Amino acid sequence: MLRHTLLTATALLTYTLFSAAHADPKTPGTHKGYSTIELLNAGIPKGLTMISVADIQNELKGKSPIAVGFDIDDTSLFSSPVFYxxxxxxxxxxxxxxxxQKFWDKANCGWDRFSMPKHIAQQLIAMHQQRGDDIYFITGRTPSKCHFTTDYLKKVFHVxxxxxxxxxxxxxxxYTxxxxxxxxxxxxxxGDADGDIISARKAGAEGIRxxxxxxxxxxxxxxxxxxxxxxxxxxQY
Structure with a gap:
């Protein structure tokens, strides 16, 4: 029993520390949700509203340019190599x-060269730029005194x-x-995180997962x- 209690406490501490980097207050969900793993294993349930880049492009057709925002980690970049x-x-x-802070300085000031641009972000950014939309990258990372990530995103996405x-x-x-x-x-x-969706809604914007x-x-x-x-x-890629 003692061993089980210690293992449970260790697991809880690990989750708490890891989640701190991307911390957001938790808002209760209103619908049934599915992880990427569940979707890959079982297919897309009927209750989810799935859209494509072409769908968004068609919705915006004929409308004036707008400002759009992107989360970075797991949305624009697959940055797990940096965190690993x-x-x-x-x-x-x-x-x-x-x-x-030493880690964040490494991540923000050079290690992002090991982050892979996500294909979906490449498609979205190309579409929005073709429309003349203004593009912003907003991340929950701790800041550093450098501009590497800005320069890297500009380069890999041709912004x-x-x-x-x-x-x-x-x-x-x-919701920062x-x-x-x-x-x-x-x-x-x-954005990929729950906090991205809620943050957008609280600002009067649409959060797209x-x-x-x-x-x-x-x-x-x-x-x-x-x-x-x-x-x-x-x-997912």
Whole structure:
């Protein structure tokens, strides 16, 4: 019994430390949600609203340019290699590296070169740029005094009018991205986390879910559609 209690406590501590890097207050879901793993194993349930890049393009056809926003980790970039390396270097037996400014400086100031651009983000950004839409990247990462991630995103996504990445930071009590989404009059915000969807809605924007890859180091995998939000098809990669 004691061993079981210790294992449970250790698991809880691990989850708490890991989730701190992407912390968002938890809002109860309004619909049945499904993780990317569940969707890959069982197929797409009828209750989910799946859309494509072409669907969004058609909806915006004939409308004036708008501002759109993108989360970075697991939305624009598959950045698990960065976080895996950070854990190995700074806290191989735990997740305290996520509270270490030295890790964030490494991640934000060079290690993102190991992050792979997601195919869905490439498609979305190309479509929005063709329309003349304004593109912002808003992340819950801890900021650093460098511009590498901004430059990297500009390069890999061929962003013509690049704004500096907005590092909103994270909180267990506040949706930190909401003020930035509202301040830049963003109409659509793409993100993989529950907090991305809620942050967008609180700012008066639509939050569209990008599916987190099943092999992402950021666990647990979110339940796509848990807020009745629209979900991008084939967005896990």
């Amino acid at each position: 390396r950070g854990q190995q270097e700074f806290s191989p037996n735990g997740y305290s590296y996520l509270k270490n 013509k009018k690049m704004h500096a990445v907005i590092f909103a930071g994270s909180s267990h009590t506040t 991205k909401t003020p930035y989404i509202k301040a830049h009059n963003i109409k659509i915000y793409y 990008v599916m987190r890859a099943a092999n992402s180091s950021y666990k647990p995998i979110p339940e796509n559609g848990i807020y009745g939000e629209r979900i991008l098809k084939n967005s």
